Structure formats: structure tokens, C-alpha cells
Amino acid sequence: MYGTREELCVKLENMFTACEPLTLLVWTTDAVLAACRKHNQFPTEEEARRIMKAIGDTHMAVYQIKGVTQVSVNDMLTQHREEANRQVSVPAALLTRVLQDYECELEHRAGQAWAAGRPEPQAVQEARNDVYRLKEALAA
Known part of the structure; x- marks a missing residue:
């Protein structure tokens, strides 16, 4: 336990x-x-x-x-x-689609917090930063 x-x-x-x-x-x-x-x-x-x-x-x-x-x-x-530290290989197109969907979900969560009068959750900010880092890696 x-x-x-x-x-x-x-x-x-x-x-x-x-x-x-x-x-x-x-x-x-x-x-x-x-x-x-x-x-x-x-x-x-x-x-x-x-x-x-x-x-x-x-x-x-x-x-x-x-x-x-x-x-x-x-x-x-x-x-x-x-x-x-394990790394995997995925097709760039697949990762791009997943990132787009996830980014939309993060925006939705941020919007829900804003509508409720709360600040954007730290977890959403961290996840959005992860998305940005992945997008930069894809662009490189």
C-alpha cells in the first residue's frame, strides 16, 4: 500500500x-x-x-x-x-494529429477554468509547454 x-x-x-x-x-x-x-x-x-x-x-x-x-x-x-528515458519512433503525421487534438483539449480545460473564475491549472500550463517542445522537435 x-x-x-x-x-x-x-x-x-x-x-x-x-x-x-x-x-x-x-x-x-x-x-x-x-x-x-x-x-x-x-x-x-x-x-x-x-x-x-x-x-x-x-x-x-x-x-x-x-x-x-x-x-x-x-x-x-x-x-x-x-x-x-525510453524513446520511440512514430510517424510525424500521427504525432502532429495527436498534438493538435491534445492542444485543443488543453485550450478547453483552460477555458473551463477561466469561465469558472479560476486561473489556468498548473498541469495545463505544463502540458501546453510539453506540446510546444514536441512541436519544436517536429519542426527541426
């Missing part, structure tokens, strides 16, 4: 009876960072949270057999970085 202490307490309360004995192992952001530093890797806070989420998403049967160790945490960081 992954979440805040409050969220996890609710999940545990819903999953187990009050008298059921449990063993709870906890990974914090600091613990993930320390485990990685011991292997000369230096994740960002965001990467550490992604690793924590991956640990929390691990099926119980898997971590009961394999455990969650410093080595497995470092493997998760390596895998995350490889996935983040």
Missing part, C-alpha cells in the same frame, strides 16, 4: 479486524534515498516517491517471497530511469 499515514490507516482498518496481528514494514522517502545513496545512486524526491508507490503497488505475494531490499529499491530506480 502507498499513501499518507491517514490514508493507510483507513485502508488497514477496512482490510483487517482490530484484533488481527500484523507486521508492518515501513519505507519512507528518507529510507529510499538512504538505500539508493548506499549504492551511489541519488534519486530526486519525486523519484523516491515513485519508488515508494511502486513498493506499495507490489502484490503481497510478490513481496512476501522476494521482499523489498536496498537492492530491489535500487533496481526500481534504475527501471524508472530507463522507462523515463
